[in-house]
Amino acid sequence: MRQIQTIEPGATLLAVENVSLRFGGVKAITDVSFDIRKGEVRAIIGPNGAGKTSMLNVINGFYHPQDGRITYRGATRTKMRPHVAASQGIARTFQNVALFKGMTTLDNIMIGRTLKMRRSFFWQLWRHGPAMAEEIEHRKFVEEIIDFLEIEHIRKVPVGKLPYGLQKRVELGRALAMEPELLLLDEPMAGMNLEEKEDMCRFILDVKEQYGTTIALIEHDMGVVMDLSDRVVVLEYGRKIADGTPDEVKADQKVIDAYLGVAH
Amino acid sequence: MDILFNVFVDPFLQMRAAPDLLVQTLWEGLVSGVLYALIALGFVLIFKASGVFNFAQGIMVVFAALTLVGFHEKGVPAWLAVALTLGVMALLAMAVERVVLRPLVNQPDIILFMATFGLTYVLIGLGEFIFGGEPKQMITEELFIPRGAIDVAVLGGRVTFQKIDIAAALIASLMIAGLALFFQYTRIGRALRAVADSHKAALSVGISLNQIWVIVWFAAGIVALITGIMWGARSDVSFALQVIALKALPVLILGGFTSIPGAIVGGLIIGLGEKLGEFYWGPLVGGGIENWVAYVIALAFLMVRPQGLFGDKIIERI
Secondary structure (H helix, E strand, O other), X not given: OOOOOOOOOOOEEEEEEEEEEEEOOEEEEEXXXXXXXXXXXXXEEOOOOOOHHHHHHHHOOOOOOOEEEEEEOOEEEOOOOHHHHHHOOEEEOOOOOOOOOOOEHHHHHHHOOHHHOOOOHHHHHOOOHXXXXXXXXXXXXXXXXXXXXXXXXXXXXXXXXXXXXXXXXHHHHHHHHOOOOEEEEEOOOOOOOHHHHHHHHXXXXXXXXXXXXXXXXXXXXXXXXXXXXXXXXXEEOOEEEEEEOHHHHHHOHHHHHHHHOOOO | OHHHHHHHHHHHHHHHHOHXXXXXXXXXXXXXXXXXXXXXXXXXXXXXXXXXXXXXXXXHHHHHHHHHHXXXXXXXXXXXXXXXXXXXXXXXXXXXXXXXXXXXXXXOHHHHHHHHHHHHHHHHHHHHHHHOOOOEOOOOOXXXXXXXXXXXXXXXXXXXXXXXXXXXHHHHHHHHXXXXXXXXXXXXXXXXXXXXXXXHHHHHOOOOHHXXXXXXXXXXHHHHHHHHHHHHHHOOEOHHHHHHHHHHHHHHHHHOXXXXXXXXXXXXXXXXXXXXXXXXXXXXXXXXXXXXXXXXXXHHHHHHOOOOOOOOOOOOOO
Protein backbone atom coordinates (compact mmCIF):
# COMPACT_ATOMS: atom_id res chain seq x y z
CA MET A 1 0.00 0.00 0.00
CA ARG A 2 3.04 2.25 0.07
CA GLN A 3 2.98 3.12 -3.62
CA ILE A 4 0.23 5.69 -3.09
CA GLN A 5 0.85 8.83 -5.10
CA THR A 6 0.01 12.43 -4.50
CA ILE A 7 -2.60 13.45 -7.03
CA GLU A 8 -2.66 16.88 -8.68
CA PRO A 9 -6.01 18.72 -8.73
CA GLY A 10 -8.01 17.73 -11.79
CA ALA A 11 -6.26 14.37 -12.20
CA THR A 12 -8.03 11.09 -11.49
CA LEU A 13 -8.16 10.37 -7.76
CA LEU A 14 -10.28 7.26 -7.87
CA ALA A 15 -11.22 5.10 -10.83
CA VAL A 16 -13.90 2.43 -10.80
CA GLU A 17 -13.48 0.00 -13.69
CA ASN A 18 -16.06 -2.58 -14.79
CA VAL A 19 -17.24 -3.20 -11.26
CA SER A 20 -19.97 -5.78 -10.69
CA LEU A 21 -21.48 -6.67 -7.35
CA ARG A 22 -23.93 -9.50 -6.70
CA PHE A 23 -25.71 -10.69 -3.59
CA GLY A 24 -26.54 -14.26 -4.49
CA GLY A 25 -28.75 -13.89 -7.55
CA VAL A 26 -29.41 -10.20 -7.07
CA LYS A 27 -27.27 -7.99 -9.26
CA ALA A 28 -26.72 -4.78 -7.33
CA ILE A 29 -24.15 -3.30 -9.69
CA THR A 30 -23.36 -4.46 -13.22
CA ASP A 31 -20.22 -3.45 -15.09
CA VAL A 32 -20.01 0.14 -13.89
CA SER A 33 -17.02 2.36 -14.68
CA PHE A 34 -16.46 5.98 -13.77
CA ASP A 35 -13.81 8.16 -12.20
CA ILE A 36 -13.56 10.83 -9.56
CA ARG A 37 -11.13 13.70 -10.14
CA LYS A 38 -9.29 15.41 -7.37
CA GLY A 39 -11.01 18.51 -6.08
CA GLU A 40 -14.38 17.97 -7.73
CA VAL A 41 -17.84 17.31 -6.38
CA ARG A 42 -19.03 14.14 -8.05
CA ALA A 43 -22.68 13.17 -7.70
CA ILE A 44 -24.08 9.66 -8.04
CA ILE A 45 -27.80 9.78 -8.74
CA GLY A 46 -30.48 7.36 -9.80
CA PRO A 47 -33.91 6.07 -8.84
CA ASN A 48 -34.37 4.03 -5.64
CA GLY A 49 -32.58 0.70 -5.79
CA ALA A 50 -30.23 1.81 -8.54
CA GLY A 51 -27.15 0.68 -6.57
CA LYS A 52 -25.89 4.08 -5.41
CA THR A 53 -25.28 3.17 -1.78
CA SER A 54 -23.81 -0.17 -2.85
CA MET A 55 -21.38 1.80 -5.00
CA LEU A 56 -20.26 3.89 -1.99
CA ASN A 57 -19.93 0.71 0.06
CA VAL A 58 -17.70 -0.75 -2.63
CA ILE A 59 -15.53 2.36 -2.66
CA ASN A 60 -14.89 2.38 1.07
CA GLY A 61 -14.52 -1.38 1.36
CA PHE A 62 -17.72 -2.44 3.11
CA TYR A 63 -18.54 -4.57 0.06
CA HIS A 64 -16.10 -6.41 -2.15
CA PRO A 65 -17.16 -6.56 -5.81
CA GLN A 66 -16.99 -9.90 -7.60
CA ASP A 67 -15.59 -8.31 -10.76
CA GLY A 68 -13.77 -5.15 -11.65
CA ARG A 69 -11.04 -2.99 -10.22
CA ILE A 70 -10.79 0.09 -8.10
CA THR A 71 -7.78 2.34 -8.38
CA TYR A 72 -7.30 4.89 -5.65
CA ARG A 73 -4.37 7.31 -5.79
CA GLY A 74 -2.68 5.15 -8.36
CA ALA A 75 -2.89 1.93 -6.35
CA THR A 76 -5.22 -0.80 -7.60
CA ARG A 77 -6.98 -2.98 -5.09
CA THR A 78 -9.37 -5.83 -5.20
CA LYS A 79 -10.27 -6.32 -1.57
CA MET A 80 -9.92 -3.68 1.09
CA ARG A 81 -11.17 -3.53 4.64
CA PRO A 82 -13.06 -0.38 5.66
CA HIS A 83 -10.57 0.64 8.35
CA VAL A 84 -7.77 0.45 5.79
CA ALA A 85 -9.76 2.65 3.41
CA ALA A 86 -10.16 5.10 6.28
CA SER A 87 -6.43 5.13 6.97
CA GLN A 88 -5.83 5.97 3.30
CA GLY A 89 -8.03 9.03 3.49
CA ILE A 90 -11.52 7.88 2.55
CA ALA A 91 -14.16 9.14 4.98
CA ARG A 92 -17.91 8.79 4.71
CA THR A 93 -21.30 9.50 6.17
CA PHE A 94 -24.26 7.16 6.13
CA GLN A 95 -27.76 7.35 4.75
CA ASN A 96 -29.33 6.55 8.12
CA VAL A 97 -26.75 8.37 10.26
CA ALA A 98 -24.32 6.10 12.10
CA LEU A 99 -23.14 8.04 15.12
CA PHE A 100 -21.99 6.99 18.57
CA LYS A 101 -25.29 7.89 20.16
CA GLY A 102 -24.25 7.70 23.80
CA MET A 103 -21.33 10.09 23.32
CA THR A 104 -21.35 13.85 23.08
CA THR A 105 -20.93 15.77 19.86
CA LEU A 106 -17.38 16.61 20.91
CA ASP A 107 -16.46 12.97 21.60
CA ASN A 108 -18.01 11.84 18.34
CA ILE A 109 -15.88 14.22 16.36
CA MET A 110 -12.80 13.43 18.47
CA ILE A 111 -13.19 9.78 17.44
CA GLY A 112 -12.59 10.95 13.89
CA ARG A 113 -9.06 11.86 15.04
CA THR A 114 -8.32 8.32 16.24
CA LEU A 115 -6.12 7.46 13.31
CA LYS A 116 -4.13 10.67 13.67
CA MET A 117 -3.09 9.97 17.25
CA ARG A 118 0.36 8.55 17.46
CA ARG A 119 1.33 8.38 21.12
CA SER A 120 1.05 4.94 22.69
CA PHE A 121 -1.46 4.36 25.43
CA PHE A 122 1.23 4.36 28.11
CA TRP A 123 1.86 7.99 27.26
CA GLN A 124 -1.83 8.71 27.08
CA LEU A 125 -2.40 7.29 30.55
CA TRP A 126 0.16 9.74 31.88
CA ARG A 127 -1.89 12.82 31.17
CA HIS A 128 1.08 15.16 30.86
CA GLY A 129 3.85 15.88 28.42
CA PRO A 130 3.80 14.78 24.79
CA ALA A 131 0.54 12.82 24.86
CA MET A 132 -1.30 15.70 26.49
CA ALA A 133 0.16 18.13 23.97
CA GLU A 134 -1.05 15.84 21.21
CA GLU A 135 -4.51 15.61 22.73
CA ILE A 136 -4.71 19.39 22.97
CA GLU A 137 -3.63 19.78 19.37
CA HIS A 138 -6.32 17.39 18.17
CA ARG A 139 -8.86 19.05 20.37
CA LYS A 140 -8.02 22.37 18.72
CA PHE A 141 -8.60 20.92 15.28
CA VAL A 142 -11.92 19.49 16.41
CA GLU A 143 -13.00 22.82 17.86
CA GLU A 144 -12.29 24.42 14.47
CA ILE A 145 -14.58 21.92 12.81
CA ILE A 146 -17.25 22.59 15.41
CA ASP A 147 -16.95 26.30 14.68
CA PHE A 148 -17.03 25.66 10.97
CA LEU A 149 -20.23 23.60 11.17
CA GLU A 150 -21.82 26.03 13.65
CA ILE A 151 -22.59 23.40 16.25
CA GLU A 152 -20.94 25.03 19.29
CA HIS A 153 -24.20 25.00 21.22
CA ILE A 154 -24.45 21.20 21.17
CA ARG A 155 -20.84 20.35 21.95
CA LYS A 156 -21.65 18.58 25.20
CA VAL A 157 -25.00 17.05 24.21
CA PRO A 158 -25.20 13.28 23.66
CA VAL A 159 -25.94 13.01 19.96
CA GLY A 160 -28.79 10.56 20.49
CA LYS A 161 -30.81 13.49 21.82
CA LEU A 162 -30.25 15.74 18.80
CA PRO A 163 -32.72 16.29 15.99
CA TYR A 164 -31.96 14.51 12.74
CA GLY A 165 -30.63 17.51 10.85
CA LEU A 166 -28.04 18.23 13.53
CA GLN A 167 -27.04 14.56 13.73
CA LYS A 168 -26.24 14.68 10.02
CA ARG A 169 -24.09 17.72 10.66
CA VAL A 170 -22.22 15.99 13.50
CA GLU A 171 -21.63 13.01 11.25
CA LEU A 172 -20.15 15.33 8.63
CA GLY A 173 -17.96 16.80 11.36
CA ARG A 174 -16.67 13.38 12.34
CA ALA A 175 -15.79 12.62 8.73
CA LEU A 176 -14.03 16.00 8.39
CA ALA A 177 -12.00 15.33 11.53
CA MET A 178 -10.28 12.55 9.60
CA GLU A 179 -8.93 15.19 7.17
CA PRO A 180 -10.04 12.99 4.30
CA GLU A 181 -8.75 13.14 0.78
CA LEU A 182 -12.03 11.72 -0.49
CA LEU A 183 -15.32 12.32 1.31
CA LEU A 184 -18.28 10.08 0.55
CA LEU A 185 -21.67 11.53 1.49
CA ASP A 186 -24.69 9.25 1.37
CA GLU A 187 -27.76 11.46 1.04
CA PRO A 188 -26.46 14.30 3.20
CA MET A 189 -29.75 16.18 2.92
CA ALA A 190 -32.26 13.40 3.36
CA GLY A 191 -35.07 14.38 5.69
CA MET A 192 -34.01 18.01 6.02
CA ASN A 193 -36.12 21.11 5.64
CA LEU A 194 -35.26 23.79 3.11
CA GLU A 195 -33.20 25.89 5.50
CA GLU A 196 -31.19 22.91 6.72
CA LYS A 197 -30.58 21.84 3.13
CA GLU A 198 -29.25 25.28 2.25
CA ASP A 199 -26.92 25.16 5.26
CA MET A 200 -25.68 21.72 4.27
CA CYS A 201 -25.06 22.87 0.67
CA ARG A 202 -23.02 25.75 1.98
CA PHE A 203 -20.98 23.45 4.23
CA ILE A 204 -20.24 21.06 1.38
CA LEU A 205 -19.05 23.85 -0.90
CA ASP A 206 -17.00 25.35 1.93
CA VAL A 207 -15.38 21.99 2.66
CA LYS A 208 -14.35 21.78 -0.98
CA GLU A 209 -12.96 25.34 -0.93
CA GLN A 210 -11.27 25.35 2.47
CA TYR A 211 -9.89 21.85 2.77
CA GLY A 212 -9.60 20.97 -0.92
CA THR A 213 -11.47 17.75 -0.22
CA THR A 214 -12.78 15.70 -3.10
CA ILE A 215 -16.44 14.85 -2.56
CA ALA A 216 -18.62 12.08 -3.92
CA LEU A 217 -22.24 12.36 -2.95
CA ILE A 218 -25.52 10.58 -3.40
CA GLU A 219 -28.57 12.81 -3.36
CA HIS A 220 -32.18 12.69 -4.43
CA ASP A 221 -32.89 16.41 -4.48
CA MET A 222 -32.16 17.24 -8.13
CA GLY A 223 -31.94 20.98 -7.53
CA VAL A 224 -29.21 20.38 -4.97
CA VAL A 225 -27.35 17.93 -7.17
CA MET A 226 -27.36 20.23 -10.18
CA ASP A 227 -26.20 23.22 -8.13
CA LEU A 228 -23.46 21.47 -6.19
CA SER A 229 -21.80 19.01 -8.45
CA ASP A 230 -19.20 19.36 -11.15
CA ARG A 231 -20.03 16.02 -12.76
CA VAL A 232 -22.84 13.55 -12.35
CA VAL A 233 -23.01 9.80 -12.91
CA VAL A 234 -26.47 8.27 -13.28
CA LEU A 235 -27.24 4.67 -12.33
CA GLU A 236 -30.37 2.68 -13.04
CA TYR A 237 -30.90 -0.97 -12.06
CA GLY A 238 -27.21 -1.25 -11.24
CA ARG A 239 -26.03 -0.02 -14.64
CA LYS A 240 -24.56 3.30 -15.64
CA ILE A 241 -26.85 5.12 -18.04
CA ALA A 242 -25.24 8.55 -18.20
CA ASP A 243 -22.13 10.43 -17.09
CA GLY A 244 -21.27 14.09 -17.56
CA THR A 245 -21.83 17.65 -16.42
CA PRO A 246 -25.17 18.46 -14.80
CA ASP A 247 -26.40 20.10 -18.00
CA GLU A 248 -25.44 17.15 -20.18
CA VAL A 249 -27.08 14.70 -17.83
CA LYS A 250 -30.26 16.78 -17.57
CA ALA A 251 -30.64 16.71 -21.33
CA ASP A 252 -29.97 12.99 -21.67
CA GLN A 253 -33.02 11.14 -22.95
CA LYS A 254 -32.19 7.94 -20.98
CA VAL A 255 -32.03 9.91 -17.74
CA ILE A 256 -35.35 11.61 -18.43
CA ASP A 257 -36.89 8.22 -19.17
CA ALA A 258 -35.46 6.71 -16.02
CA TYR A 259 -36.87 9.44 -13.83
CA LEU A 260 -40.18 10.07 -15.57
CA GLY A 261 -40.88 6.63 -16.95
CA VAL A 262 -41.43 5.80 -20.62
CA ALA A 263 -44.70 5.17 -22.36
CA HIS A 264 -44.79 1.63 -23.62
CA MET B 1 -45.46 -6.34 65.55
CA ASP B 2 -42.82 -8.79 66.59
CA ILE B 3 -41.75 -9.45 63.04
CA LEU B 4 -41.50 -5.75 62.26
CA PHE B 5 -39.34 -5.25 65.33
CA ASN B 6 -37.11 -8.13 64.30
CA VAL B 7 -36.66 -6.83 60.78
CA PHE B 8 -36.46 -3.09 61.20
CA VAL B 9 -35.21 -2.44 64.73
CA ASP B 10 -33.41 -5.35 66.26
CA PRO B 11 -30.57 -5.69 63.67
CA PHE B 12 -29.64 -2.06 64.20
CA LEU B 13 -29.68 -2.48 67.96
CA GLN B 14 -27.30 -5.39 67.52
CA MET B 15 -25.03 -3.23 65.38
CA ARG B 16 -24.90 -0.61 68.10
CA ALA B 17 -24.35 -3.14 70.82
CA ALA B 18 -21.31 -4.72 69.13
CA PRO B 19 -19.66 -2.23 66.80
CA ASP B 20 -16.57 -4.41 66.44
CA LEU B 21 -18.68 -7.16 64.90
CA LEU B 22 -20.19 -4.61 62.56
CA VAL B 23 -16.71 -3.55 61.44
CA GLN B 24 -15.75 -7.16 60.91
CA THR B 25 -18.84 -7.78 58.79
CA LEU B 26 -18.32 -4.60 56.80
CA TRP B 27 -14.73 -5.57 56.10
CA GLU B 28 -15.69 -9.02 54.89
CA GLY B 29 -18.41 -7.50 52.77
CA LEU B 30 -15.95 -5.04 51.31
CA VAL B 31 -13.48 -7.76 50.38
CA SER B 32 -16.01 -9.97 48.65
CA GLY B 33 -17.43 -6.83 47.07
CA VAL B 34 -14.09 -5.98 45.49
CA LEU B 35 -13.74 -9.53 44.23
CA TYR B 36 -17.24 -9.46 42.74
CA ALA B 37 -16.36 -6.17 41.10
CA LEU B 38 -13.34 -7.86 39.56
CA ILE B 39 -15.44 -10.61 37.99
CA ALA B 40 -18.05 -8.13 36.83
CA LEU B 41 -15.31 -6.08 35.21
CA GLY B 42 -14.43 -8.97 32.92
CA PHE B 43 -18.02 -9.01 31.72
CA VAL B 44 -18.26 -5.24 31.34
CA LEU B 45 -15.14 -5.07 29.17
CA ILE B 46 -16.47 -7.52 26.64
CA PHE B 47 -20.03 -6.23 26.79
CA LYS B 48 -18.86 -2.70 26.10
CA ALA B 49 -16.87 -3.66 23.04
CA SER B 50 -19.05 -6.26 21.42
CA GLY B 51 -22.45 -6.01 23.09
CA VAL B 52 -22.13 -9.64 24.11
CA PHE B 53 -22.78 -11.07 27.51
CA ASN B 54 -19.78 -13.37 27.68
CA PHE B 55 -21.03 -16.49 29.36
CA ALA B 56 -17.51 -17.93 29.15
CA GLN B 57 -16.02 -15.39 31.60
CA GLY B 58 -16.44 -17.81 34.53
CA ILE B 59 -14.64 -20.64 32.81
CA MET B 60 -11.95 -18.24 31.62
CA VAL B 61 -11.21 -17.57 35.31
CA VAL B 62 -10.85 -21.30 35.96
CA PHE B 63 -8.86 -21.86 32.78
CA ALA B 64 -6.41 -19.07 33.58
CA ALA B 65 -5.90 -20.31 37.16
CA LEU B 66 -5.46 -23.92 36.00
CA THR B 67 -2.94 -22.88 33.37
CA LEU B 68 -0.95 -20.98 35.96
CA VAL B 69 -0.90 -23.89 38.39
CA GLY B 70 -0.27 -26.33 35.56
CA PHE B 71 2.82 -24.47 34.40
CA HIS B 72 4.11 -24.34 37.95
CA GLU B 73 3.59 -28.08 38.42
CA LYS B 74 5.81 -28.63 35.39
CA GLY B 75 8.59 -26.89 37.31
CA VAL B 76 8.30 -23.44 35.77
CA PRO B 77 9.17 -20.64 38.26
CA ALA B 78 6.14 -18.73 39.49
CA TRP B 79 6.85 -15.40 37.77
CA LEU B 80 7.53 -17.14 34.47
CA ALA B 81 4.36 -19.17 34.88
CA VAL B 82 2.41 -15.92 35.24
CA ALA B 83 4.00 -14.53 32.09
CA LEU B 84 3.33 -17.75 30.18
CA THR B 85 -0.28 -17.78 31.37
CA LEU B 86 -0.70 -14.23 30.11
CA GLY B 87 0.66 -15.46 26.78
CA VAL B 88 -1.90 -18.25 26.74
CA MET B 89 -4.69 -15.75 27.46
CA ALA B 90 -3.46 -13.58 24.59
CA LEU B 91 -3.52 -16.60 22.27
CA LEU B 92 -7.01 -17.41 23.49
CA ALA B 93 -8.14 -13.85 22.72
CA MET B 94 -6.76 -14.10 19.20
CA ALA B 95 -8.34 -17.50 18.66
CA VAL B 96 -11.73 -16.28 19.90
CA GLU B 97 -11.57 -13.28 17.58
CA ARG B 98 -10.57 -15.38 14.58
CA VAL B 99 -12.79 -18.40 15.09
CA VAL B 100 -15.84 -17.04 16.90
CA LEU B 101 -16.26 -13.29 16.48
CA ARG B 102 -15.05 -12.64 12.95
CA PRO B 103 -17.34 -15.15 11.24
CA LEU B 104 -20.27 -13.91 13.29
CA VAL B 105 -19.84 -10.18 12.74
CA ASN B 106 -23.15 -8.34 12.26
CA GLN B 107 -25.13 -11.28 13.60
CA PRO B 108 -27.75 -10.61 16.26
CA ASP B 109 -26.47 -10.40 19.84
CA ILE B 110 -28.27 -13.56 20.86
CA ILE B 111 -26.20 -15.58 18.37
CA LEU B 112 -22.97 -14.22 19.79
CA PHE B 113 -24.27 -14.99 23.27
CA MET B 114 -24.92 -18.58 22.25
CA ALA B 115 -21.45 -18.72 20.75
CA THR B 116 -19.99 -17.87 24.16
CA PHE B 117 -21.94 -20.85 25.54
CA GLY B 118 -20.14 -22.99 23.01
CA LEU B 119 -16.86 -21.42 23.99
CA THR B 120 -17.59 -22.30 27.63
CA TYR B 121 -17.92 -25.98 26.86
CA VAL B 122 -14.87 -25.97 24.61
CA LEU B 123 -12.83 -24.47 27.46
CA ILE B 124 -14.24 -26.94 30.01
CA GLY B 125 -13.34 -29.84 27.73
CA LEU B 126 -9.94 -28.45 26.93
CA GLY B 127 -9.21 -27.70 30.60
CA GLU B 128 -10.17 -31.20 31.75
CA PHE B 129 -8.23 -32.75 28.92
CA ILE B 130 -5.04 -30.87 29.72
CA PHE B 131 -5.15 -30.43 33.48
CA GLY B 132 -7.47 -33.22 34.64
CA GLY B 133 -10.58 -32.76 36.73
CA GLU B 134 -9.15 -32.72 40.27
CA PRO B 135 -9.04 -29.54 42.31
CA LYS B 136 -5.60 -27.99 42.58
CA GLN B 137 -3.88 -25.79 45.11
CA MET B 138 -3.21 -22.18 44.08
CA ILE B 139 0.48 -21.28 44.34
CA THR B 140 0.12 -18.56 46.95
CA GLU B 141 3.53 -18.45 48.61
CA GLU B 142 5.38 -18.46 45.32
CA LEU B 143 3.38 -15.43 44.24
CA PHE B 144 4.13 -13.68 47.55
CA ILE B 145 0.52 -13.68 48.67
CA PRO B 146 0.74 -13.50 52.45
CA ARG B 147 -1.03 -15.90 54.76
CA GLY B 148 -2.17 -15.47 58.33
CA ALA B 149 -4.15 -12.68 59.92
CA ILE B 150 -3.80 -9.41 61.74
CA ASP B 151 -5.85 -8.71 64.84
CA VAL B 152 -6.67 -5.10 65.48
CA ALA B 153 -8.42 -3.64 68.49
CA VAL B 154 -11.42 -1.69 67.23
CA LEU B 155 -14.17 -0.01 69.25
CA GLY B 156 -13.66 -2.12 72.33
CA GLY B 157 -13.42 -5.41 70.49
CA ARG B 158 -11.04 -7.24 68.19
CA VAL B 159 -11.35 -7.42 64.42
CA THR B 160 -9.49 -9.97 62.35
CA PHE B 161 -8.11 -9.00 58.97
CA GLN B 162 -6.94 -11.93 56.87
CA LYS B 163 -3.74 -10.87 55.11
CA ILE B 164 -4.88 -12.53 51.93
CA ASP B 165 -8.04 -10.43 52.00
CA ILE B 166 -6.00 -7.27 52.33
CA ALA B 167 -3.83 -8.33 49.41
CA ALA B 168 -6.89 -9.22 47.33
CA ALA B 169 -8.57 -5.90 48.00
CA LEU B 170 -5.39 -3.99 47.16
CA ILE B 171 -4.60 -5.85 43.95
CA ALA B 172 -8.19 -5.76 42.75
CA SER B 173 -8.42 -2.03 43.44
CA LEU B 174 -5.20 -1.36 41.52
CA MET B 175 -6.37 -3.49 38.63
CA ILE B 176 -9.73 -1.73 38.46
CA ALA B 177 -8.17 1.71 38.63
CA GLY B 178 -5.70 0.81 35.89
CA LEU B 179 -8.39 -0.47 33.56
CA ALA B 180 -10.66 2.48 34.24
CA LEU B 181 -7.87 4.92 33.36
CA PHE B 182 -6.93 2.90 30.30
CA PHE B 183 -10.41 2.99 28.86
CA GLN B 184 -11.17 6.55 29.80
CA TYR B 185 -8.05 8.28 28.62
CA THR B 186 -6.40 6.37 25.81
CA ARG B 187 -6.99 6.27 22.09
CA ILE B 188 -7.77 2.58 22.32
CA GLY B 189 -10.23 3.25 25.12
CA ARG B 190 -12.03 5.81 23.03
CA ALA B 191 -12.04 3.46 20.06
CA LEU B 192 -13.49 0.79 22.30
CA ARG B 193 -16.37 2.98 23.34
CA ALA B 194 -16.95 3.79 19.68
CA VAL B 195 -17.07 0.13 18.71
CA ALA B 196 -19.57 -0.49 21.49
CA ASP B 197 -21.86 2.16 20.02
CA SER B 198 -21.83 1.40 16.30
CA HIS B 199 -19.75 -1.09 14.35
CA LYS B 200 -20.12 0.46 10.93
CA ALA B 201 -19.46 3.99 12.12
CA ALA B 202 -16.36 2.76 13.93
CA LEU B 203 -15.13 1.06 10.78
CA SER B 204 -15.74 4.18 8.73
CA VAL B 205 -13.43 6.27 10.91
CA GLY B 206 -10.70 3.69 10.60
CA ILE B 207 -11.02 1.60 13.75
CA SER B 208 -10.16 -2.05 13.21
CA LEU B 209 -12.84 -4.16 14.88
CA ASN B 210 -10.61 -7.21 14.91
CA GLN B 211 -7.84 -5.42 16.75
CA ILE B 212 -10.22 -3.98 19.34
CA TRP B 213 -11.79 -7.37 19.97
CA VAL B 214 -8.42 -9.02 20.54
CA ILE B 215 -7.43 -6.26 22.96
CA VAL B 216 -10.68 -6.49 24.88
CA TRP B 217 -10.68 -10.25 25.15
CA PHE B 218 -7.07 -10.16 26.26
CA ALA B 219 -7.94 -7.56 28.91
CA ALA B 220 -10.77 -9.82 30.04
CA GLY B 221 -8.24 -12.67 30.11
CA ILE B 222 -5.93 -10.67 32.40
CA VAL B 223 -8.85 -9.90 34.67
CA ALA B 224 -9.75 -13.60 34.63
CA LEU B 225 -6.23 -14.56 35.68
CA ILE B 226 -6.18 -12.10 38.60
CA THR B 227 -9.65 -13.23 39.63
CA GLY B 228 -8.54 -16.85 39.39
CA ILE B 229 -5.51 -16.24 41.61
CA MET B 230 -7.50 -14.35 44.24
CA TRP B 231 -10.46 -16.72 44.41
CA GLY B 232 -8.26 -19.76 43.97
CA ALA B 233 -6.14 -18.68 46.95
CA ARG B 234 -9.21 -18.58 49.20
CA SER B 235 -10.48 -22.02 48.17
CA ASP B 236 -9.21 -24.46 45.56
CA VAL B 237 -8.74 -24.08 41.86
CA SER B 238 -11.45 -26.28 40.42
CA PHE B 239 -14.16 -26.18 37.82
CA ALA B 240 -16.67 -25.40 40.56
CA LEU B 241 -15.10 -21.93 40.63
CA GLN B 242 -16.89 -20.97 37.43
CA VAL B 243 -20.19 -20.49 39.22
CA ILE B 244 -18.79 -17.28 40.67
CA ALA B 245 -19.57 -15.93 37.22
CA LEU B 246 -23.22 -16.12 38.19
CA LYS B 247 -22.42 -13.90 41.15
CA ALA B 248 -21.47 -11.24 38.66
CA LEU B 249 -25.00 -11.07 37.28
CA PRO B 250 -26.59 -9.14 40.14
CA VAL B 251 -23.53 -6.90 40.19
CA LEU B 252 -24.01 -6.14 36.51
CA ILE B 253 -27.72 -5.52 36.86
CA LEU B 254 -26.99 -3.14 39.69
CA GLY B 255 -24.10 -1.30 38.10
CA GLY B 256 -25.14 -1.39 34.47
CA PHE B 257 -23.63 -3.66 31.87
CA THR B 258 -21.62 -0.91 30.25
CA SER B 259 -20.07 0.91 33.18
CA ILE B 260 -16.72 0.24 34.83
CA PRO B 261 -17.51 2.44 37.85
CA GLY B 262 -20.86 0.66 37.92
CA ALA B 263 -19.14 -2.71 38.22
CA ILE B 264 -17.12 -1.40 41.17
CA VAL B 265 -19.97 0.22 43.06
CA GLY B 266 -22.30 -2.65 42.18
CA GLY B 267 -19.77 -5.16 43.45
CA LEU B 268 -19.34 -3.31 46.74
CA ILE B 269 -23.09 -2.97 47.29
CA ILE B 270 -23.65 -6.66 46.59
CA GLY B 271 -20.70 -7.72 48.77
CA LEU B 272 -21.76 -5.55 51.70
CA GLY B 273 -25.43 -6.42 51.27
CA GLU B 274 -24.68 -10.12 51.31
CA LYS B 275 -22.56 -10.10 54.45
CA LEU B 276 -24.74 -7.68 56.40
CA GLY B 277 -27.85 -9.54 55.31
CA GLU B 278 -26.44 -12.90 56.28
CA PHE B 279 -25.18 -11.74 59.65
CA TYR B 280 -28.02 -9.55 60.88
CA TRP B 281 -31.12 -10.66 58.99
CA GLY B 282 -30.15 -14.25 58.15
CA PRO B 283 -31.03 -15.73 61.54
CA LEU B 284 -34.66 -14.60 61.10
CA VAL B 285 -35.16 -17.20 58.39
CA GLY B 286 -32.68 -19.73 59.70
CA GLY B 287 -29.59 -18.43 57.88
CA GLY B 288 -28.16 -19.23 54.48
CA ILE B 289 -29.49 -16.14 52.75
CA GLU B 290 -26.05 -15.14 51.47
CA ASN B 291 -26.60 -17.12 48.30
CA TRP B 292 -29.74 -15.39 47.16
CA VAL B 293 -29.91 -11.99 48.82
CA ALA B 294 -27.76 -10.53 46.02
CA TYR B 295 -30.43 -11.39 43.48
CA VAL B 296 -33.13 -9.79 45.63
CA ILE B 297 -31.13 -6.57 45.82
CA ALA B 298 -30.57 -6.65 42.06
CA LEU B 299 -34.24 -7.27 41.39
CA ALA B 300 -35.25 -4.34 43.55
CA PHE B 301 -32.85 -2.09 41.64
CA LEU B 302 -34.06 -3.41 38.31
CA MET B 303 -37.54 -2.15 39.03
CA VAL B 304 -36.33 1.37 39.77
CA ARG B 305 -33.44 1.76 37.32
CA PRO B 306 -33.53 -0.78 34.50
CA GLN B 307 -30.30 0.57 32.98
CA GLY B 308 -28.43 0.09 36.25
CA LEU B 309 -26.83 2.72 38.47
CA PHE B 310 -24.36 3.95 35.87
CA GLY B 311 -25.48 2.24 32.68
CA ASP B 312 -25.93 4.16 29.47
CA LYS B 313 -29.20 6.00 29.49
CA ILE B 314 -31.51 4.49 26.95
CA ILE B 315 -32.13 7.28 24.48
CA GLU B 316 -34.64 6.69 21.75
CA ARG B 317 -36.06 9.27 19.41
CA ILE B 318 -39.37 8.25 17.99
